[in-house]
Amino acid sequence: xxxxxxxxxxxxxxxxxxxxxxxxxxxxxxxxxxxxxxxxxxxxxxxxxxxxxxxxxxxxxxxxxxxxxxxxxxxxxxxxxxxxxxxxxxxxxxxxxxxxxxxxxxxxxxxxxxxxxxxxxxxxxxxxxxxxxxxxxxxxxxxxxxxxxxxxxxxxxxxxxxxxxxxxxxxxxxxxxxxxxxxxxxxxxxxxxxxxxxxxxxxxxxxxxxxxxxxxxxxxxxxxxxxxxxxxxxxxxxxxxxxxxxxxxxxxxxxxxxxxxxxxxxxxxxxxxxxxxxxxxxxxxxxxxxxxxxxxxxxxxxxxxxxxxxxxxxxxxxxxxxxxxxxxxxxxxxxxxxx
Amino acid sequence: xxxxxxxxxxxxxxxxxxxxxxxxxxxxxxxxxxxxxxxxxxxxxxxxxxxxxxxxxxxxxxxxxxxxxxxxxxxxxxxxxxxxxxxxxxxxxxxxxxxxxxxxxxxxxxxxxxxxxxxxxxxxxxxxxxxxxxxxxxxxxxxxxxxxxxxxxxxxxxxxxxxxxxxxxxxxxxxxxxxxxxxxxxxxxxxxxxxxxxxxxxxxxxxxxxxxxxxxxxxxxxxxxxxxxxxxxxxxxxxxxxxxxxxxxxxxx
Numbered sequence: 211x212x213x214x215x216x217x218x219x220x221x222x223x224x225x226x227x228x229x230x231x232x233x234x235x236x237x238x239x240x241x242x243x244x245x246x247x248x249x250x251x252x253x254x255x256x257x258x259x260x261x262x263x264x265x266x267x268x269x270x271x272x273x274x275x276x277x278x279x280x281x282x283x284x285x286x287x288x289x290x291x292x293x294x295x296x297x298x299x300x301x302x303x304x305x306x307x308x309x310x311x312x313x314x315x316x317x318x319x320x321x322x323x324x325x326x327x328x329x330x331x332x333x334x335x336x337x338x339x340x341x342x343x344x345x346x347x348x349x350x351x352x353x354x355x356x357x358x359x360x361x362x363x364x365x366x367x368x369x370x371x372x373x374x375x376x377x378x379x380x381x382x383x384x385x386x387x388x389x390x391x392x393x394x395x396x397x398x399x400x401x402x403x404x405x406x407x408x409x410x411x412x413x414x415x416x417x418x419x420x421x422x423x424x425x426x427x428x429x430x431x432x433x434x435x436x437x438x439x440x441x442x443x444x445x446x447x448x449x450x451x452x453x454x455x456x457x458x459x460x461x462x463x464x465x466x467x468x469x470x471x472x473x474x475x476x477x478x479x480x481x482x483x484x485x486x487x488x489x490x491x492x493x494x495x496x497x498x499x500x501x502x503x504x505x506x507x508x509x510x511x512x513x514x515x516x517x518x519x520x521x522x523x524x525x526x527x528x529x530x531x532x533x534x535x536x537x538x539x540x541x542x543x544x545x546x547x548x549x
Numbered sequence: 550x551x552x553x554x555x556x557x558x559x560x561x562x563x564x565x566x567x568x569x570x571x572x573x574x575x576x577x578x579x580x581x582x583x584x585x586x587x588x589x590x591x592x593x594x595x596x597x598x599x600x601x602x603x604x605x606x607x608x609x610x611x612x613x614x615x616x617x618x619x620x621x622x623x624x625x626x627x628x629x630x631x632x633x634x635x636x637x638x639x640x641x642x643x644x645x646x647x648x649x650x651x652x653x654x655x656x657x658x659x660x661x662x663x664x665x666x667x668x669x670x671x672x673x674x675x676x677x678x679x680x681x682x683x684x685x686x687x688x689x690x691x692x693x694x695x696x697x698x699x700x701x702x703x704x705x706x707x708x709x710x711x712x713x714x715x716x717x718x719x720x721x722x723x724x725x726x727x728x729x730x731x732x733x734x735x736x737x738x739x740x741x742x743x744x745x746x747x748x749x750x751x752x753x754x755x756x757x758x759x760x761x762x763x764x765x766x767x768x769x770x771x772x773x774x775x776x777x778x779x780x781x782x783x784x785x786x787x788x789x790x791x792x793x794x795x796x797x798x799x800x801x802x
Contacts, residue, residue, distance in 0.1 A: 369615075372642035373566065376662040380572030430566045468565075471594060471618040 222291050224343040226279040229542075230521025231343070235276060238339050243268050246331070263320060271309050271332070275302060299336055306332040350518065370427075370460065371396075377430050392429060395422040399456075407452045410519060412546075413487065414446030416455045417480070423456050424476075427463050434473025435463065444480035447545045448487045451515045457508045458491050458537055466493030466535060486540045495535035509537075516541065557585040558675070559606055563598040563621065564591075564613040564640065569661065573611055573640075573668075580669045595624030596707070602628060603704045607635045609675050614641040614658075622647065622690050627698035627705050629683040630735070636675035650689035656681050693744045697725055699732040708732060710748065714762040714781050715788065716741055718755040728783040750801075752779050753791040766790070766798050 224231040247261035278301065279286070286294040306328050314322050374396055381389035402419055421439075428435055455478075462476045474494035481488055509528065516524040516539070523542045528535065560577065564570045570591050577588055589605050592598040596619045598610060610628065614621040621639060628634050639658035641647060651658050657674070659667055696707040712727045718738040725732040742749065742757055749757040762781050770778040773789030777798050780787060790798060 368643040372661055373569070376572060376642060377566070377568040379662050380568035380575070383575065384571070430568060432567055468615065469617050 222344045222347055223283075223287060223294055223340075224347065226276065226283045226286075228521055229523045232276050232280075233522065234343070234346075235339055236272065238342055239268065239272050239335050240265075242331075242335050242338075263317075266317075267309060267313055271302070271305050274305055295337075295340060298340070299333055302332045302336045303329055367460065367464065369464070373430055374426050377426070381429075388429065392426055395426050398422050399426075402452065402456075405452070409452075410449035410544075411452040412446060413444060413448040413450050413480070416450055416452065417441055417444070417446070419453075420455045420459045420478070423459060424463075427467075431463070431467060431473065434470070435467050436473065436475040438475055438477040440477065440479040440481075443482065445482045445487060445543060445545075448482070448541070449544050449546065450487070450541055451512075451519050454512050454515065454539065455489065455491075457512060461508055462491060462493035462535075466495060469496055470494060482543060483540070485543050487543050489539040489541075490536065492534050492536045495530050495533055512539075557587050558608040558672070559587050559589045560609045560611065561589055561598060561601050561605075561607045561635070562591045562611050563593075563595065563616065563624070564611075565593050565616040566613075569613065569640075573663070576663060576665050576668050579665050580672060584669055584672050586672070595619030595621055598624050599627055599705050599707070602631075602635060609636045609638065609672065611638050611640055614639055614644055614647050619695065622686065623694050623696070625681065626683065626686045626690065626694060627696070627707070629681065629686055630698050630700055631705065632700065632703065634680060637681055638671045638675065646691050647689070650691065654685040654689045656685055656689055687740070687744075697732070697734055697736075699725070699734060706732075710745060711759075711761075713759050714784065715756060715758040716749065717757075717788075726781075726784075726786075750797055752788060752794050752797060754793075756788055758788065763801065766801070 226232070243261065243264050247257055247264050250264075251257045251260045279298070286297065289297065307325065310322060310325060310328050313320075374392060378389045378392040378396070381392065399419065399422055402415075424435070424437055428437075459476065459478070466476065467474050477490075477492040479488075479490040479492075509526075513526050516526055520541055525540045526537065527539075528537045530536075562570050562573050562577075564573065574588060577586060580586065586609075589607060590601045592601050594616050595612075598612065599619075601607065602610070610625075612621040612625060616624075621641075625637050625639070628637060639651065639656065640661055640663060641658060642661040648658070650656075657671065659671055694710065696709055697713065699706040699708060708725060708727060714726045714728060716738060717724045717726070719733075722733050722735050723738055723741065725734055738755065738757065742751065745757075748760060750760055750763070752758050758779055758781070762783075764780040764782040767778045767780055767787060769776055770787060770789065775790050775792045775795040777790040777795060778787040779790060
């Protein structure tokens with residue numbers, strides 16, 4: 211099973227292909243450019259000129275670096291942290307040197323910076339950026355260790371557990387086979403709940419889990435619970451944080467189906483949308499149920515775990531339109547092979 | 550029906566989940582040798598439970614807390630207003646809020662899955678005659694009722710709170726006015742204001758008007774001390790606004 215580089219234990223290099231990492235690298239390096247431009251001038255007009263000159267030098271280096279680092283992330287992770295830093299530093303020096311040569315050709319009027327200075331600045335920016343990512347990973351890692359506990363907190367409500375056991379008990383005499391099914395499904399659900407949930411899991415398994423959960427709810431609620439699956443086109447191999455679908459489905463049952471006399475329909479749509487995986491869950495919304503708050507906790511937890519694993523590349527949105535409550539989650543499409 | 554059957558406690562099972570109802574049936578059957586009883590009917594919502602109680606003579610209601618349409622706590626509050634209410638045994642799988650409130654107000658309940666011994670003990674306790682009090686149920690509830698209950702000739706008649714135009718305190722009771730007719734409930738206006746305060750507006754020491762029932766205000770009304778009166782929609786009634794509450798005329802505009 212693949213672990214996410216950024217959050218895996220002991221790995222201190224960021225996942226250079228992550229949009230959030232790229233964005234942070236861009237911001238950090240450009241802050242240096244801002245500062246450097248300010249050092250080299252005294253007046254405001256001079257400042258913008260200086261900034262543009264520096265940016266014209268730095269941005270190509272930066273963008274080229276990000277592309278190459280993304281492409282080379284696997285060998286970099288393979289050689290270990292210290293050799294990887296050496297490799298990246300040497301690479302940055304070479305790129306900066308190439309860029310200084312090109313710079314002279316493009317802007318013959320501008321007096322070129324001496325190469326030792328360029329080399330020093332390039333190394334400084336590289337190392338500080340890497341140090342920033344290292345510190346960020348360390349700051350987040352306790353949260354990673356907690357992700358497992360959090361996944362447990364987002365989990366199955368006690369309400370569901372006791373009602374399911376009660377349902378199993380009621381079937382034991384009249385329909386023993388049904389009682390067995392409930393207990394088997396419950397066992398599977400809890401196996402996932404008790405598992406190590408720090409690593410990503412295939413979407414197919416998440417969907418199976420939600421199906422098992424709904425099978426139990428179906429026995430309890432009968433015709434009141436109607437489910438429309440639209441997952442034929444889903445990429446079953448896509449990796450997602452474990453336990454993101456089941457809590458959402460549980461919310462839908464608890465807030466959308468149970469309080470309604472005639473029941474209702476839960477629709478689950480999962481499909482691939484280019485480089486994204488799109489998950490949409492819809493359920494009826496009555497607006498009046500006596501259990502506010504519980505919903506928000508599970509949602510906040512899922513949002514947090516999505517962010518932990520995918521940074522800015524994952525989004526989650528919920529809205530109420532025309533008596534329907536809808537949750538939309540977008541995550542990047544990654545598989546075990548693409549890691 | 551034989552005489553012996555007529556004398557045993559008559560039980561109603563109220564739970565929205567079919568498996569839960571059938572489990573209770575099994576357990577009650579097992580209690581029979583030690584505690585003769587008759588299972589009269591089943592209900593899937595609080596409202597259905599009230600319907601059954603209106604139709605049949607019920608001595609004990611096994612009442613699930615979380616049910617659609619009307620939850621067990623609201624149903625119990627309506628039942629408690631009856632002259633001879635049935636004994637109520639609450640059942641629940643898990644409900645943090647309700648359980649805490651029940652503990653505080655000393656209301657008994659059974660946790661699902663229910664053990665036969667616990668059920669038997671609860672059934673026996675109902676014969677002691679200390680029924681759950683209306684006040685305890687009111688205190689344990691965490692949301693306003695959606696209906697007021699009017700008790701006429703031993704039947705529970707529900708009036709949706711959204712249909713109420715105004716509530717007016719008389720000497721010992723409160724008159725409930727809907728577009729169709731008037732009802733009398735034995736509750737205090739102060740308690741009703743606490744419970745439904747958000748939906749109603751106090752226009753006078755003795756009167757709460759539903760916000761949606763206000764069609765407008767009229768000036769220079771002789772019998773009003775402030776000169777203002779509320780015009781109630783769907784009726785030709787005018788209700789005086791007291792001098793103290795005169796500020797609502799401005800606020801409402």
